[in-house]
Amino acid sequence: MxxxxxxxxxxxxxxxxxxxxxxxxxxxxxxxxxxxxxxxxxxxxxxxxxxxxxxxxxxxxxxxxxxxxxxxxxxxxxxxxxxxxxxxxxxxxxxxxxxxxxxxxxxxxxxxxxxxxxxxxxxxxxxxxxxxxxxxxxxxxxxxxxxxxxxxxxxxxxxxxxxxxxxxxxxxxxxxxxxxxxxxxxxxxxxxxxxxxxxxxxxxxxxxxxxxxxxxxxxxxxxxxxxAAFVGELTAIPALLAGDKAVTALGTIALTESAHGTGSVLVRPEQIVVTDPRPGLPLATTLAIDFRGHDGLVRLLVDVEIGKGLTVTARVAGQLLPTPGQRVGVRLTGIALATGA
Structure with missing residues (x-):
């Protein structure tokens, strides 16, 4: 009915x-x-x-x-x-x-x-x-x-x-x-x-x-x-909006809708993948960890030449959490909402 x-x-x-x-x-x-x-x-x-x-x-x-x-x-x-x-x-x-x-x-x-x-x-x-x-x-x-x-x-x-x-x-x-x-x-x-x-x-x-x-x-x-903010945690990352994708300090990510110009992308913590440092990946330093048992929220300071002080929050499985001060590699996955274009 x-x-x-x-x-x-x-x-x-x-x-x-x-x-x-x-x-x-x-x-x-x-x-x-x-x-x-x-x-x-x-x-x-x-x-x-x-x-x-x-x-x-x-x-x-x-x-x-x-x-x-x-x-x-x-x-x-x-x-x-x-x-x-x-x-x-x-x-x-x-x-x-x-x-x-x-x-x-x-x-x-x-x-x-x-x-x-x-x-x-x-x-x-x-x-x-x-x-x-x-x-x-x-x-x-x-x-x-x-x-x-x-x-x-x-x-x-x-x-x-x-x-x-x-x-x-x-x-x-x-x-x-x-x-x-x-x-x-x-x-x-x-x-x-x-x-x-x-x-x-x-x-x-x-x-x-x-x-x-x-x-x-x-x-x-x-x-x-x-x-977006009501249904889940968000991180805003400065980006160059180029149609159906955006270029950020953490890499390129697809957009939900086409946008152009300088703005930001909104990503969920689980879209920021934390890995061991390796060539070709942006690097970041672990600032703090919010341990939640099965997973945790990791606060990261990203290495960027322009706009220093970029911090992001990533969700990481509990057994894979880094330690404060640890250097890690980071990258983006999925799609993002553009804002401020």
């Missing part, structure tokens, strides 16, 4: 939250909504759910306009950060809450719904206070999926969980959504979560979508410098 919003605008008093926002969420896939706090992500979900009404614009699901349809008739499941389980009901009671009374008594239905979110049927008799945070979120999703909604909206459902629970829970949740081919919109502040889980990522800024596309496109071909 494809979800489309067109020309969506919403203000609260004098504060404009959404500005003629357009977005298409492909049917049966997960779209992640990312952006800084206050950019309109949760408001967009609430309008799609029917909890808030837009000042202008339309919401359609599977080609049918639902802008004026009450929330309870939209066939949408909604899961928040808290889950909002009913504390006085068992897991079985929570999961089957929106189902016909005769179905609620069917233990097999409960077992199938719990299995869908990777929970054993023995959880059916427990109460919410007897569950971990991750288990509560899985039960909340099972309840949202029980009525077989056309769309599921997830508003930061994993943010309150610790790291280990978050990984296990989101793996179970996304597997359940994929198994049911449910169109899903996920609001998250976790960039790695958005890039790893979603088939489409939409970046909001000041109430508008500034870029939407595959995670790889958002990360490797950002629409502008602000998007």
């Amino acid at each position: 494809t979800v489309r919003v067109a020309g969506l605008s919403k203000s609260f008093g004098a504060r404009t939250v959404l500005k003629e926002l357009d977005l298409t969420a492909p049917g049966g896939e997960l779209t992640a909504l990312i952006g800084r706090s206050g950019c309109g992500k949760s408001t967009l979900l609430r309008i799609i759910a029917g909890f808030d009404r837009p000042d202008a614009g339309t919401v359609t699901i599977a080609g049918s306009t639902v802008t004026d349809v009450p929330s309870h008739r939209r066939r949408i499941g909604y899961v928040t950060q808290e889950g909002h389980l009913f504390p006085h009901l068992t897991v079985a009671g929570n999961v089957t809450f929106g189902l016909p009374r005769r179905v609620r008594r069917d233990d097999q239905v409960v077992a199938e719904l719990l299995e869908l979110v990777a929970l054993d049927r023995r959880y059916a008799r427990r109460y919410p206070h007897q569950l971990s945070g991750g288990e509560q979120q899985r039960v909340a999703l099972a309840r949202a999926l029980a009525t077989r909604p056309d769309v599921v909206l997830l508003d930061e459902p994993f943010s309150a969980l610790d790291a280990e629970l978050r990984v296990d829970t989101r793996r179970a949740v996304t597997a359940a959504l994929a198994a049911t081919h449910t169109t899903t919109l996920l609001v998250t502040h976790d960039l790695s979560e958005a890039l790893s889980l979603a088939k489409q990522v939409a970046v909001l800024r000041d109430g508008m979508i500034v870029q939407a596309g595959l995670p790889e496109e958002i990360y490797r071909r950002p629409a502008d410098r602000a998007v």
Whole structure:
């Protein structure tokens, strides 16, 4: 069920939250909504759910306009950060809450719904206070999926969980959504979560979508410098822009779009390859290391004749990290966004 919003605008008093926002969420896939706090992500979900009404614009699901349809008739499941389980009901009671009374008594239905979110049927008799945070979120999703909604909206459902629970829970949740081919919109502040889980990522800024596309496109071909900086660490390197490539002190690199003149290229830390010194490679001195276990960020001072003081940050595998003061070779890989042309 494809979800489309067109020309969506919403203000609260004098504060404009959404500005003629357009977005298409492909049917049966997960779209992640990312952006800084206050950019309109949760408001967009609430309008799609029917909890808030837009000042202008339309919401359609599977080609049918639902802008004026009450929330309870939209066939949408909604899961928040808290889950909002009913504390006085068992897991079985929570999961089957929106189902016909005769179905609620069917233990097999409960077992199938719990299995869908990777929970054993023995959880059916427990109460919410007897569950971990991750288990509560899985039960909340099972309840949202029980009525077989056309769309599921997830508003930061994993943010309150610790790291280990978050990984296990989101793996179970996304597997359940994929198994049911449910169109899903996920609001998250976790960039790695958005890039790893979603088939489409939409970046909001000041109430508008500034870029939407595959995670790889958002990360490797950002629409502008602000998007590039938001989705990952950057180093700006002075460059001579020559059409589809740029010449820098670290070598030549391809550009996402043609540019000419003097400017800079924006590269990710993993695009700066650190090797042993050898003829033909630019040289650099290791200034500092930010050790992160599986890898580390290495601050380097590059040897350049013009514009002395060029420092860059490279990402290096944990077992290959140089030591402070060590001389290394450096080179660029991949493609870069030109700026300041």
